[in-house]
Every structure is written in C-alpha cells, then in structure tokens.
Amino acid sequence: MSQLTILDNYFAEKREKHLEELKKFLSIPSISSLSEHKADMQKGAEWLSDSFKQAGLENIVIDETKGHPVVYADWLHAEDKPTVLIYGHYDVQPVDPLNLWESEPFNPEVRDNKLYARGASDDKGQVFMHVKAVEALLELEGSLPVNVKFLIEGEEEVGSPNLEEYIESNKDKLAADVIVISDTGMQGPGQPAVCYGLRGLCGVQIDVKGAKGDLHSGLYGGGVQNSIHALVSILESFRDEEGTIEVEGFYDNVRPLMEEEREAYAALGFNEDELKQEVGVTELFGEKGYTHLERVWARPTLEINGIFGGFSGEGIKTVLPSEAGAKITCRLVPDQDPEEIVTKLKAHIEKHKPAGVTVKVTEFDKGKPFITPFDHPAIQAAGRSYEKIYAVPTAYTRGGGSIPIVAAFDEILELPVVLMGFGLSTENFHAPNEHFHLENFDKGLRVIGDYYNELSSLSKEELKK
Amino acid sequence: MSQLTILDNYFAEKREKHLEELKKFLSIPSISSLSEHKADMQKGAEWLSDSFKQAGLENIVIDETKGHPVVYADWLHAEDKPTVLIYGHYDVQPVDPLNLWESEPFNPEVRDNKLYARGASDDKGQVFMHVKAVEALLELEGSLPVNVKFLIEGEEEVGSPNLEEYIESNKDKLAADVIVISDTGMQGPGQPAVCYGLRGLCGVQIDVKGAKGDLHSGLYGGGVQNSIHALVSILESFRDEEGTIEVEGFYDNVRPLMEEEREAYAALGFNEDELKQEVGVTELFGEKGYTHLERVWARPTLEINGIFGGFSGEGIKTVLPSEAGAKITCRLVPDQDPEEIVTKLKAHIEKHKPAGVTVKVTEFDKGKPFITPFDHPAIQAAGRSYEKIYAVPTAYTRGGGSIPIVAAFDEILELPVVLMGFGLSTENFHAPNEHFHLENFDKGLRVIGDYYNELSSLSKEELKK
Numbered sequence: 001m002s003q004l005t006i007l008d009n010y011f012a013e014k015r016e017k018h019l020e021e022l023k024k025f026l027s028i029p030s031i032s033s034l035s036e037h038k039a040d041m042q043k044g045a046e047w048l049s050d051s052f053k054q055a056g057l058e059n060i061v062i063d064e065t066k067g068h069p070v071v072y073a074d075w076l077h078a079e080d081k082p083t084v085l086i087y088g089h090y091d092v093q094p095v096d097p098l099n100l101w102e103s104e105p106f107n108p109e110v111r112d113n114k115l116y117a118r119g120a121s122d123d124k125g126q127v128f129m130h131v132k133a134v135e136a137l138l139e140l141e142g143s144l145p146v147n148v149k150f151l152i153e154g155e156e157e158v159g160s161p162n163l164e165e166y167i168e169s170n171k172d173k174l175a176a177d178v179i180v181i182s183d184t185g186m187q188g189p190g191q192p193a194v195c196y197g198l199r200g201l202c203g204v205q206i207d208v209k210g211a212k213g214d215l216h217s218g219l220y221g222g223g224v225q226n227s228i229h230a231l232v233s234i235l236e237s238f239r240d241e242e243g244t245i246e247v248e249g250f251y252d253n254v255r256p257l258m259e260e261e262r263e264a265y266a267a268l269g270f271n272e273d274e275l276k277q278e279v280g281v282t283e284l285f286g287e288k289g290y291t292h293l294e295r296v297w298a299r300p301t302l303e304i305n306g307i308f309g310g311f312s313g314e315g316i317k318t319v320l321p322s323e324a325g326a327k328i329t330c331r332l333v334p335d336q337d338p339e340e341i342v343t344k345l346k347a348h349i350e351k352h353k354p355a356g357v358t359v360k361v362t363e364f365d366k367g368k369p370f371i372t373p374f375d376h377p378a379i380q381a382a383g384r385s386y387e388k389i390y391a392v393p394t395a396y397t398r399g400g401g402s403i404p405i406v407a408a409f410d411e412i413l414e415l416p417v418v419l420m421g422f423g424l425s426t427e428n429f430h431a432p433n434e435h436f437h438l439e440n441f442d443k444g445l446r447v448i449g450d451y452y453n454e455l456s457s458l459s460k461e462e463l464k465k
Numbered sequence: 466m467s468q469l470t471i472l473d474n475y476f477a478e479k480r481e482k483h484l485e486e487l488k489k490f491l492s493i494p495s496i497s498s499l500s501e502h503k504a505d506m507q508k509g510a511e512w513l514s515d516s517f518k519q520a521g522l523e524n525i526v527i528d529e530t531k532g533h534p535v536v537y538a539d540w541l542h543a544e545d546k547p548t549v550l551i552y553g554h555y556d557v558q559p560v561d562p563l564n565l566w567e568s569e570p571f572n573p574e575v576r577d578n579k580l581y582a583r584g585a586s587d588d589k590g591q592v593f594m595h596v597k598a599v600e601a602l603l604e605l606e607g608s609l610p611v612n613v614k615f616l617i618e619g620e621e622e623v624g625s626p627n628l629e630e631y632i633e634s635n636k637d638k639l640a641a642d643v644i645v646i647s648d649t650g651m652q653g654p655g656q657p658a659v660c661y662g663l664r665g666l667c668g669v670q671i672d673v674k675g676a677k678g679d680l681h682s683g684l685y686g687g688g689v690q691n692s693i694h695a696l697v698s699i700l701e702s703f704r705d706e707e708g709t710i711e712v713e714g715f716y717d718n719v720r721p722l723m724e725e726e727r728e729a730y731a732a733l734g735f736n737e738d739e740l741k742q743e744v745g746v747t748e749l750f751g752e753k754g755y756t757h758l759e760r761v762w763a764r765p766t767l768e769i770n771g772i773f774g775g776f777s778g779e780g781i782k783t784v785l786p787s788e789a790g791a792k793i794t795c796r797l798v799p800d801q802d803p804e805e806i807v808t809k810l811k812a813h814i815e816k817h818k819p820a821g822v823t824v825k826v827t828e829f830d831k832g833k834p835f836i837t838p839f840d841h842p843a844i845q846a847a848g849r850s851y852e853k854i855y856a857v858p859t860a861y862t863r864g865g866g867s868i869p870i871v872a873a874f875d876e877i878l879e880l881p882v883v884l885m886g887f888g889l890s891t892e893n894f895h896a897p898n899e900h901f902h903l904e905n906f907d908k909g910l911r912v913i914g915d916y917y918n919e920l921s922s923l924s925k926e927e928l929k930k
Contacts, residue, residue, distance in 0.1 A: 199683060203781055212745025218664060218866025221796050222708070222766035223740075223757045225750035228791075229704060229769055236701035239694060241819060243687070275688075280677025285690035285821035292688045301687035304694055305784050306775035311792060316668055316829040318794050319770050326693075327776060329783050331686050354706060356750035364781045401683025 004388065007449045010136050011442065018445075019115070019438075022128050023108040025051070025090075026117040032068055032091035032158050041068045041154050044090045048152055049073070051128075055135035057150065063170075065162040068154030072173070075134065076147045081456050082463050083147035085176035085415065087405075088127035088183060089156035092119035093430045100432035113438045120436035122429035126182035126422055127152055129441065133448035145456030149176055156183075160405045167412050177416075177463040178378045178455065179409055182448075184421030186440065187268065187395035192386035192447070195419035196379045197297065197398035198406055200369030202338035203305075203329030204345055206234060207360040214310075215320040225356025227324040228309045234359070235326055237352040238302050242288045245302045247348040253335045257298050261374045264396040265293045297398035300341075301331040329364065331400065338366035367402045370410040370417060377462050378416045381454040386420075388450055389443045416465045420451070469853065472914045475601050476907065483910075484580070484903075487593050488573040490516070490555075491582040497533055497556035497623050506533040506619050509555045513592075513617055514538075520600035522615065528635075530627040533619030537638070540599065541612045546921050547928050548612035550641035550880065552870075553592035553648060554621035557584035558895045565897035578903045585901035587894035591647035591887055592617055594906065598913040610921030614641055621648075625870045632877050642881075642928040643843045643920065644874055647913075649886030651905065652733065652860035657851035657912070660884035661844045662762070662863035663871055665834030667803035668770075668794030669810055671699060672825040679775075680785040690821025692789040693774045699824070700791055702817040703767050707753045710767045712813040715806065720799045722763050726839045729861040730758045762863035766796040794829065796865065803831035833872040836863070837881040842927050846919040847883050853915055854908045881930045885916070 001009075011018075030044035031037040045062045048071045052060045057073035068091060076083070095105040095118050103109040108117035115125065130150070137144050151174060153163050167174060187193040210227040211220075239245055270293050272284055286295040309324025311317035330341055346361050353359050372379055374396060383394035399419075410417055422444040428434045455463075466474075476483070495509035496502040510527045513536045517525045522538035533556060541548070560570040560583050568574040573582035580590065595615070602609050616639060618628050632639060652658040675692040676685075704710055735758050737749055751760040774789025776782035795806055811826055818824050837844055839861060848859035864884075875882055887909040893899045920928075 201683075201783070203783075210746060215744060216866065217766070217768045217770065217794060218666075218796060218864070220744065220761060221768050221865060222760040222764055223749055223751045224744055224746060225748075226768050228772050229700070232697050232700045232769065232772075233706065235694070235697045241698065279680060279685065279689055281675060281689060281821055283690075283821050284688055285819075286688045295687040296685060299687055301682070303682045303686050303691050303783075303785055304697065304775065305682065305782055305786065306777045307693050307697075307772050307789065308777040310769065310771035312771045312773040312790075316792065316794060317770055318666070318668075318768075320768055321770065324772065325777075327781065329682060329781065331683060354750075356746055356748050399683070400686060401681065 003453065004446065004450060006140060007136060007446050010140060011445050015442070018132055019110070022115070022125060025124050025128055026108040026119050027106050029106045030091050030154065031094050032155050033094060041091065045069045045071050045154060048090050051131050052150065055131050056138040057134065063166070065166055067162045070154065070163070070166055071152045072150065074147070074149040075144055078144055078147045078456065081146045082177035082458060082460050083149060083175070084452065084455060085149045085151060085174060085179040086130050087179055087181045087409065088130065088152050089123050089154065090127060090152055091154045091157050092122070092124065093157050095432070097432065102433055110438070114435040115438055115441070116433060116435040118434050120434055121423040121427040122434065123156065123183045125436045125441065129422065129444050129448055130182065133445055133452065136449055137452060145453050149174060156405070163405055164408045164412070167408060171412065174413060176413070177460050178418060179413065179415045180418045180420055181406065182420050182422060184399070184419045185423045185425050186421060187397060189424060190390060191392060191395060192390045193395040193397045193421065194379055194382045194386070195397050195399055195421065196374055197334065197371035198369065198403055199400055200332035200336065200338055200407060201329060201367040201402045202332060202342050203327065203364040204342060205325060205327050205362040205364070206231065206349060207323065207325040207362070208357050209323050210357045211320070211322050214322050217318040217320045220320050224320060225354065227321050227357055230354040230357040231309065231324040231326055233354045234349055234352050235304055237348070243286050244288065245300065247302070247344050249344050250300065250341065253337065254300060255334045255371070257294060258374055261298070261396070262294065264374070265291065265297070267393065268293065268395050296400035298333055300333050300336055302328060304328050332369045334369050334371040336369060338368060342366070367404050368407045368411060370407045372416040372418065372465065376416050376465070377458050378418050378455065381458065382418050382420050382451055385447045385451040385454050389447045414465060416463060468918065469911065469915060471605060472601060472911050475605060476910050480907070483597055484575070486516070487580070487590060490589050490593060491573040491584050492571050494571045495556050495619065496559050497620050498559060506556065510534045510536050510619060513555050516596050517615065520596050521603040522599065528631070530631055532627045535619065535628070535631055536617045537615065539612070539614040540609055543609055543612045543921070546611045547642035547923060547925050548614060548640070549917065549920060550614045550616060550639060550644040551595050552616050552644060552646045552874065553595065554588050554618050555592060556619045556622050557587070557589065558622050560897070562897065567898055575903070579900040580903055580906070581898060581900040583899050585899055586888040586892040587899065588621065588648045590901045590906065594887065594909050594913055595647065598910055598917065601914055602917065610918050614639060621870070628870055629873045629877070632873060636877065639878060641878070642925050643883060644878065644880045645883045645885055646871065647885050647887060649864070649884045650888045650890050651886060652862060654889060655855060656857060656860055657855045658860040658862045658886065659844055659847045659851070660862050660864055660886065661839055661841070662799065662836035663834065663868055664865055665797035665801065665803055665872060666794060666832040666867045667797060667807050668792065668829040669807065670790060670792050670827040670829070671696065671814060672788065672790040672827070673822050674788050675822045676785070676787050679787050682783040682785045685785050689785060690819065692786050692822055695819040695822040696774065696789040696791055698819045699814055699817050700769060702813070703793070708751050709753065710765065712767070712809050714809050715765065718800045718802065719765060720836070722759060723839055726763070726861070727759065729839070730756065730762070732858065733758065733860050761865035763798055765798050765801060767793060769793050797834045799834045799836040801834060803833060807831070832867045832869045833876060835872045835875040835882060837883065837930065841881050841930070842923050843881045843883050843920065846923065847885050847916055850912045850916040850919050854912045879930060881928060
C-alpha cells in the first residue's frame, strides 16, 4: 500500500472520532475580543495543549502574553530534516447577531456534510487538521518525516497585538525552515490554492490650508488660492489617466512578475465579466499591460480613501474654503519598502504643492509586503500535495490585501511562508452560520500529511528563501 | 450763490429736523424675515409713503405683493428730461444677538457723529437721503431737474422673492432712463466710489459613482476605478496651475477690460500686502496678467466650494469609495451667459469623464453678470458729483459678488444701473451696532442733489445703454 493509501484508510477509520474531538474544540466559546470569555480563552488553550499531548507532541507549553496565551508544542527528532513551523489561532470572532444562526454557534452540528459552528473554518478546524495529521503520522510511523513546531495564538481576531513581541523574544525557539499557515481560502470549491504573496500598506493624510478662514467666493474668488483646488491638484498628480502611479521612483523596487506567475494566473480563467457584475461597473480600470489579477495581486496601488473640504450640505454655498484634506493609502508589493515609499510620497507632495497654500502630511501605520518566490520548492511542493489529493491543478495565487502577522513572520524569522488554506469564501467566517465543508476537512488531512512527506524530501539548503 | 451752496445751506439748516425724521424711520422694527414684525413692515411702508407725500412726490402707492409691500412714488414734470428710477429697501436684518448692542437697535442714538440703529446704513438711511434730496430741490426750486420714480421694497434682506415679478408686471410704470441704487459701500472713509459692475453666478454639483458599493482596497485596489480619483481628475481639468480656466469657450464672451478701467483700478492703490495679512496667506493666487482687483472684479472664476467622498473620520480606512461629489460655482463677468457657461461645463465634464464611472451633474441657481460701461455718461456724472463734494477722485469699482436684483433690473428694464453707495464696510450692517457715519449723510445729500442736476444735463439718447 502506498503511504497515501495508508493515510486514506487511517483517516476514514478515525473520521467519527476526529469529528467528535473537533466538535469539543468548537464548543469552547473562545471569543478573544470579549472580556467575559477570558476563562474560555484559557479553556481553549488547555484543550489545545491536551490535544498536542494526545498527538504525541512534546515541550508543550501555554505561554502567557499581555493578552491571551500562545500555545506551543514541537516534535524535533527528524535529524537533519527541515523544521516546519505551523501557525494558526484558537480564538474566534463574536457571534452577533445570534438570531441569524440556524444552529447554536458553540453547539457544532453537521448538516449536508458541512460542520456548522463558530471557528469551524476560521481557524480551529484548520488548526485541528494539522494536529491530526501529525498524530496520524506518529501513530502510523512512530516518527515524523520532518521536525514540527506549533505556534497557535489566541489573539488573531483582535489583530495579534502581542504576537510580534512573542516572536521577537522567542526567535531561537521558533527557528525553522518553513512556516505553514492554514488560515486562508481555496480558489473555489474543489479548487485548491497556494497563496505565496500578500501586499503591504502605507499611507498618509494630506491636509491643505489656504486662507486663515473660509472666504466669500464673490469678494475673493479668483484672487486667493482655493484649498480644495490645491488638494485636487496634488491628488491628480499621483496617477495618470490609466492608473499608473507617477510618484518618482514608486516602481523602482517592484519585483517584476515572472513569466510562470503570469501563466499561472492566466490559467485560473478569471472571469472579468462576473467581477464587473459583482461590483456593478461597466468596465474595469487599472494599470495598462496587466490583467485584473496581476493588478490586484502583484502591482502596487495608490488609492484615495477619503476626501473632505468646504461645504457638503444641500444646495449651494459660495465659499472659498480655507481647509481641505484627503487620506491616501498605497498597497505595496515586493520589494517595495513602506518607509521608502512614504518618503517618496512626501517628496512628491512637496514638489507638487500649488502656490498659496501650506500642506501638512501625516503618516499612517505601515505594513511590509511579503512574498515567497513562486518557484520556491516549499510552494511548489504544497501545490503537488494538493494536486495528488484533489486531482486538479493547484492555483498559485497572491492576496491583494495585507495580513500584518504574516509580514511579521516573514521579516523577523526570515522564512519562506506557505499559505495553504482549506476554507471557502462562502463559509461565512466572521458571520452567522460559519461552517466548514467536510470534503475539504477529509481531503485537507491527507494534503497536510502528504505535504510533511514532500517537505522531508527537500534539504534545508533548498528551503532557504 | 451757486446751486451747491444753496443746497449746502439748506441741508445745514434742516439737519436736526432731518435726523429726527430719520430716527423715527429707524425706530420702526421692519424686520422682513420675522413674521412677528409683519405689522411693522406695514408701518415702515406707511412711514415712507407719508415721507414721499411730505417731499412733494406724487402717485404714491403701497403696492401689495405676495410678501411685504413695495412703496412707489414719482414726480414726472421735467418734460424731455431723463427719468431716474431710485431703488432701495425699507426692510432690515434681524438684530440678534441683542446683548452685543451698545444702544437699542430700534432706539436710534448719535454717538461721535455716527447714527447707531438697525438700518442706519443698510438701507433706510440711504433711502431717506434720496427722499430728502428730492424734497430739498422741490422746496428750493419748485421743480426737479429730472423726472424721478421711487421703488422701495420690503424684502431685500430675504432675497427679494417677489420683486422680479413686480418689475415684470410694472415695466411701463417703472420705465426710466437710468436706475440709481444707494445700497453699496464707499471705497473707504472719505473715498467715494461708483460701482458699475457685478459678477454673475452659475454652478453645478458633480456626483461620481464607481462600483455599486464601497470596496476593500486590498481585494480590489488597482483593478476598479476609484470614484474620488475620477472626481479629482475632472476637477483638476477645470483650471491650469495658474488658475486659468480650461473649459472650452469659457472666456469666449468675456468683455475685455478697457485701458481706462485698468488705470482706474490701478489708481486705487490697492494694498496687496494688507490683503495677504487680512486673509492669512503668504502669496496671492490668480490668473496671470491681471492684478488682484482685476481678478476679483472683472475676471470670471471657477471655484470648488465643497468636496466629499469616502472615509473622513480619524485614522485610516482602506476603502475604495463608491461615491464622491463636489460643488463648483463660477463667478461670471459681462458678457458671459450663465446658461451657456453651464452647457460648456457639462460638455467639459462629459469630455473629461474618466473610465469606469458614471457622472451626474446637477445645476444650481444662476445669476447674470451686470455692467454699465465704465465710460457711460451716467457713471461718469456720478463720479463728478462725488468729486465736487468729497474733493478727492472717485473710485470706479466693480463688485466681485452678485446682487441678483441688480441683474434683474439690468435685464428686465434694460437700463444703465448706477450703484452709488454711502455706506462703509466697517458700519456693521447685518451685525450688532450698525451705524452710519453722519459725515457721509451730510455729504451724500448734496452728492445726490447734485447728481440729479448732473443727469438733467444729459439727453435720453446719451443715457441709452
């Protein structure tokens, strides 16, 4: 029997037992944002710790932080083999509005081969799969093909306020060759995806001031600079009419798309007409020479998020406004540096400042973009594992948004990050009736099990980023 | 004795009597905007009617309108001589906040040769001067050098909602050769001004819509048009960086400044440094090739009065906003037509509409610009009358704002309009402690008397616009 068949049989046999265990995990209302659930957070951490123990993991510890605890465990006996750091979270979102749930959020129920409960998909279900994959391999083989370290936190749903510090102070303990995170989505039903990059973020608020107070446009209009005109002039200078950003040096460090990436995106057969219908526009818009997916995954942006100034009530007020402001943010891609981009934005604003006004620029929080190269062996291996189980080509994707903690892992631990998700975008995470398709639970256990084997065939040298 | 000396002596002799009469007029709280003063409005109209009778005017009538009455009177026995239509208003602004008045607003009081009362300067005091000038000439000469018609309304402070209709339905009754309005200001203390032009107004609201709802800038940013960017792009296309308006055909009908006008403005010795200090800017801004006064008096503008869209709260929200809007208004100069300019604005917006959005344009109320040519004999004669009494050169000015009713006179009656004011900008009209400098009351009576004589030396043909 092949290793995969053995795994298949094992998971088939244990299915009911596993589901019962997962239901217990899901029945703990570990809502990190609500202080009345502090004890439940502790329970969640303890349940996980017990589960690690049962799986055969070692050095299990519930590490206190300033907020909710981090649960750590490892198994480090695969000499000379790579070490995999598995990150996930045991906290969940609140459940309001409760009346929209068809079954109780913390009373898990299987309907139509879907498991309904808060956290089923995001992220307890997916964390549980990693634990069970390890348990299966240890039971079946007595050892793992790779070393593993679990780092499961309790504050992901509140923005991981204490995790970066935890990682910084535990760099040695967390040292690994690759980090695997199962907290993102598949490309669609039956269509697995490996996400290997996310965009970063930076932004500024621009406040323009002209005259010391609003002026009458009859008495002064045409003779004193208008703060909104001045602001508009700065904003318009940022982009050309096709959306290309005209800030000097903005694209300097943008890593070009590899031909293989463009082919991979094209192979996804993204339907632009469906997108138009979804968002309600007659035409898409963006940088020339790139497809929609390339634009939102691999190209940086500069978007005006808000603008304000002068009179916005009903009708007319012939005022020459003293003040106007706008908020802009940039989504950044590798290898743009948020600090450097903000410096360039400021220089651009200074250069394009119209006559007759003063301009104040305030920086927003920044986040670095992240990428594990498309052709990195850890990424390609993940794709192969998916393909073995799902029997369709894996989608290689990036995300247009930012997950700050991923960037932190990337930056502090300097590891290749593999985002290997089993959720579906329709599974109502953060909403009532969250559920998890058990088809992906069943297949996912085998994908993960296989992936550990795939990784064991790679040398530490090959895994280096 | 010269005619002027005779007038001088007459007004000097009657001064106390005149002031007592004016105080009675000012003691009537004819606040047009407050319904509890409806009876006072009637009292004001009746007082005026009695005053006309005492002066020797004829055909006196209190004409009812849908709002407060108009008071009409005439004297039409100057055969073959021009007819002067005198417009003014007997209604006043509210008096809040009452506690800031040093003396009761409707208990007139002279302090330091200034008459304090609501309406002292705006406009009862100035209307009164015209009545007394007529009375003087009739008493002294037994006749007037010109025909006169008084049209004194009671709704100027609420936007003259019924006057245009009144003028339309009484075109024959109001027919004249020139209209004189004393409801504006002098250039400064001791510095008389004739205002011979005002700017008009038109404007639109521009509403831009992109996607049907706000989008996440991570998931969609760079791939769907941003409504604020699109709006900014339209707005920026309206003007170049020096403030010249780039709407096609915008300047087509702009009447160029006459060399004499430019010289007259330059002669005013306008202090741009004082203006900068007043409004709090380090540099003025406007169309190249024009001085500040030329820009605000004789050049059209396009100003953004308000802008709104997306997130304007504290901090950051990475939204790609669905909707954004702006309000713009244009100050127009002769011979621009508001309808035509709005048509051109719309064509410009259509032409500059960026991809991926829809744009809605909503028109605001319009007002025509007005001008009586600088070299018109009625304007120059007014200047001469001022100079005889004030013994300094008269300032020939225009106003940057709009007085809709002046444009209506200009348009319906097709008469040269002479704005011959005796107020000072420091006299707190519309504010507590409104007052009128009696120096200008004394001199103004003589200027007006002299002006009627000056006009009588002009033929109807010469006065044609």
